[in-house]
Amino acid sequence: MIELNGVHKRFGDKPVLRDATLRLAAGEVGMICGPSGSGKSTLLRTINRMEPIDSGDVRIDGRSVYEAGVDLCALRTRVGLVFQQFNLFSHLTALQNIVMPLVKVRRLARRAASAQALSLLRQFGLAHRADAYPDDLSGGERQRVAIIRCLALEPSVMLFDEPTSALDWRLRAEVASTLRGLADQGIALLVVTHDLDFACSLGDRFFLLEGGRLGEVDQGKLACCDPAFHGRLRQANLAFPRVAAVA
Amino acid sequence: MELDWSILAEHQFRELLLAGMLYTLLIATVSTLLSLVLGTALAAARLAPSRWLAWPATAWVTLARHVPGVFWVLFFYFAFPELLPDDWGMVLNRWVHFALLAGVVGLTVDNATYVSDIVRNGVLAIPRGEQEAAKCCGLNPWQQWTCCLLPVTLRIVMPPLANRTIHNFKNSSLCMVIGVPELTWATQQIESLTFRGIEATLAATLFYVALASGVGAWARRLERSSKHQWRGASDVFQRERRALREQRLIARGWARIGRRLPREQVL
Numbered sequence: 001m002i003e004l005n006g007v008h009k010r011f012g013d014k015p016v017l018r019d020a021t022l023r024l025a026a027g028e029v030g031m032i033c034g035p036s037g038s039g040k041s042t043l044l045r046t047i048n049r050m051e052p053i054d055s056g057d058v059r060i061d062g063r064s065v066y067e068a069g070v071d072l073c074a075l076r077t078r079v080g081l082v083f084q085q086f087n088l089f090s091h092l093t094a095l096q097n098i099v100m101p102l103v104k105v106r107r108l109a110r111r112a113a114s115a116q117a118l119s120l121l122r123q124f125g126l127a128h129r130a131d132a133y134p135d136d137l138s139g140g141e142r143q144r145v146a147i148i149r150c151l152a153l154e155p156s157v158m159l160f161d162e163p164t165s166a167l168d169w170r171l172r173a174e175v176a177s178t179l180r181g182l183a184d185q186g187i188a189l190l191v192v193t194h195d196l197d198f199a200c201s202l203g204d205r206f207f208l209l210e211g212g213r214l215g216e217v218d219q220g221k222l223a224c225c226d227p228a229f230h231g232r233l234r235q236a237n238l239a240f241p242r243v244a245a246v247a
Numbered sequence: 248m249e250l251d252w253s254i255l256a257e258h259q260f261r262e263l264l265l266a267g268m269l270y271t272l273l274i275a276t277v278s279t280l281l282s283l284v285l286g287t288a289l290a291a292a293r294l295a296p297s298r299w300l301a302w303p304a305t306a307w308v309t310l311a312r313h314v315p316g317v318f319w320v321l322f323f324y325f326a327f328p329e330l331l332p333d334d335w336g337m338v339l340n341r342w343v344h345f346a347l348l349a350g351v352v353g354l355t356v357d358n359a360t361y362v363s364d365i366v367r368n369g370v371l372a373i374p375r376g377e378q379e380a381a382k383c384c385g386l387n388p389w390q391q392w393t394c395c396l397l398p399v400t401l402r403i404v405m406p407p408l409a410n411r412t413i414h415n416f417k418n419s420s421l422c423m424v425i426g427v428p429e430l431t432w433a434t435q436q437i438e439s440l441t442f443r444g445i446e447a448t449l450a451a452t453l454f455y456v457a458l459a460s461g462v463g464a465w466a467r468r469l470e471r472s473s474k475h476q477w478r479g480a481s482d483v484f485q486r487e488r489r490a491l492r493e494q495r496l497i498a499r500g501w502a503r504i505g506r507r508l509p510r511e512q513v514l
Contacts, residue, residue: 101385
């Protein structure tokens with residue numbers, strides 16, 4: 001469960017987050033939309049303390065992330081973050097990208113970690129690419145490896161920064177079904193996206209970040225068809241969702 | 248002018264040259280290895296988020312880089328014992344191998360400053376995303392360095408590091424100023440005893456060229472293997488690779504006997 005209570009964050013004089021408040025239960029998928037540079041990625045990064053906040057509080061499963069003495073390494077294994085550019089370790093193969101954190105962070109034996117990683121790769125249809133280096137993987141494959149790398153650490157919360165920005169429509173559908181599967185496992189997902197088709201097809205709840213203010217737009221997917229919502233999205237330079245996808 | 252190579256075959260001069268080569272190899276190898284460790288540590292300190300680490304390390308590197316290498320050799324031989332308590336200084340000065348130690352430490356300090364700059368620039372060249380991914384995976388700072396940053400950095404900095412290593416091998420000749428019997432010192436001795444310096448100098452030159460070529464070839468080999476994305480570089484993952492190969496063989500076997508493999512379940 002993710003809770004943000006009155007989070008304020010500024011870069012120099014520029015306020016990025018103003019009183020951002022959000023609550024997402026386990027198994028829910030929250031979609032965050034907003035214009036470029038509105039602080040969506042920063043919001044994600046404050047949740048796993050990659051960016052410090054100025055005031056407010058962030059809680060994961062009821063425990064404050066910003067209280068003194070929090071074990072950051074343990075926190076970051078509970079809060080998986082999948083980057084827009086995936087950021088796989090370029091000197092390791094797909095399998096090694098997954099095995100290394102398991103061995104180093106979860107202290108699993110290499111054999112057990114390899115078995116677990118292979119089983120996850122198999123689940124995601126990537127067993128045949130286990131030995132490939134990130135440069136040899138396609139965008140979709142890289143993304144799935146990045147998801148598996150986070151997932152292997154058994155997080156209770158997963159954050160996705162523009163997960164479909166580099167993918168075609170077929171891979172987007174694949175990613176959407178993958179993320180839905182993760183939510184069904186009880187993982188709370190917070191997804192930053194510009195892709196409203198994708199947001200509407202996947203999200204349970206929708207948030208709009210504008211001028212540093214985070215607001216929940218509507219609780220249902222049908223909110224995307226609301227003309228007022230469209231107007232705000234237009235102001236935010238976002239694309240229209242396809243009504244067919246919503247229906 | 249006639250060259251008389253027979254003097255190099257004379258027992259005393261041959262021994263002098265061989266000992267010089269061994270000393271050169273020893274000084275160069277030990278100081279290079281130590282400076283790689285010290286330089287990497289300095290680079291890590293300079294990149295550390297804590298000012299208490301970054302500032303002193305940066306100040307030290309800036310100072311040390313602007314001082315000639317021979318100064319460090321002289322400093323550790325003449326001045327350093329004076330800075331120690333009397334007894335310690337005396338003990339050091341009386342020790343037979345103190346000149347060798349001072350030479351190695353001096354070269355290490357000199358080379359480490361350049362190595363730290365090279366490593367630091369290598370780390371800065373790594374995409375920031377990979378560093379953040381290492382943090383997000385829950386790796387502690389030591390693990391971030393050893394598992395993610397250093398392997399990639401080494402791949403990036405291999406060519407300048409090889410150049411620096413060759414330079415340090417040649418710098419071993421600076422130790423002659425404090426009387427370490429390395430190759431250049433031996434050459435000088437032969438010259439002053441026989442007045443036939445050209446033969447000895449040519450022999451020493453050949454040795455230096457061979458040494459630098461060897462280091463260069465070794466670095467090129469490492470560089471080539473790193474271009475193949477460090478395949479087989481770490482034995483940590485060898486077992487996984489073997490397991491995968493075995494699985495593929497088994498899969499092929501299944502396919503051959505015409506039995507249907509279980510479909511991969513896609514989430």
